Amino acid sequence: MRPRLSVITLAVDDLDRSIAFYRDGLGLPSEGIVGSEFTGSATEPAGAIGYFELENGLILTLYPRNDLAKDSGLPPDTPASTEFSLGYVADSRAEVDSLMRKAAEAGAVITDEPHDRPWGIYSGYFSDLDGHLWEIIYNPKLV
């Protein structure tokens, strides 16, 4: 396996609502929903996803939880927030603070206000509308 990761797919309850959070609330550019021509069935997943092109060729997609479950061959689990987090590296402490405020205004829950951590970063956590954790990080060692 090469050290490669090309797509991050987040399970969501309401595709339109979550696209609006990331596109309109946080400002990520998006074409909106792609793949809606694949409508699925009781057993087959639909193909509609929210599609975001990130830097360096990385793709972020939003996929209804039930479709991810069908597509992966698993029953849908009860949602859980402490499975993973996504780390966004900001350019300054002020950008951490402002991005956390922006997320909260868009409906995110601040689970941990920004503060200095023992390993030398300043960061805070929010959970998105589906409970997925983001850590917004300023690392002075990277500047």
Added chain:
Amino acid sequence: MRPRLSVITLAVDDLDRSIAFYRDGLGLPSEGIVGSEFTGSATEPAGAIGYFELENGLILTLYPRNDLAKDSGLPPDTPASTEFSLGYVADSRAEVDSLMRKAAEAGAVITDEPHDRPWGIYSGYFSDLDGHLWEIIYNPKLV
């Protein structure tokens, strides 16, 4: 927010076991554990993480679930597999098949054997030792 994602952190139950899965089982290069000098406490998270540098500057880290919970200010949830998936783009159908076999040999569970999907990709899913989903994808449109 820029369309940027720098770090993916996966919650794990056993750091050594999960590092071995990704490093020795799947072959991702890793320095192993970093940050073990930050030992934490009953309320403060420890800093030890499994650290993997991926292509394009992306970082994959493995973090004990209880530490991620403390660090993010949340109680640890019951583990769930249908929160997200990570997509790896292989260069051929044969690479999808061989990587799925390699993951299974390393202890992953194949949740969906590779097959053609309506939207034009060939892919399969496995869940890692902590239940995190990976989709191994061949997309002929990308070749």
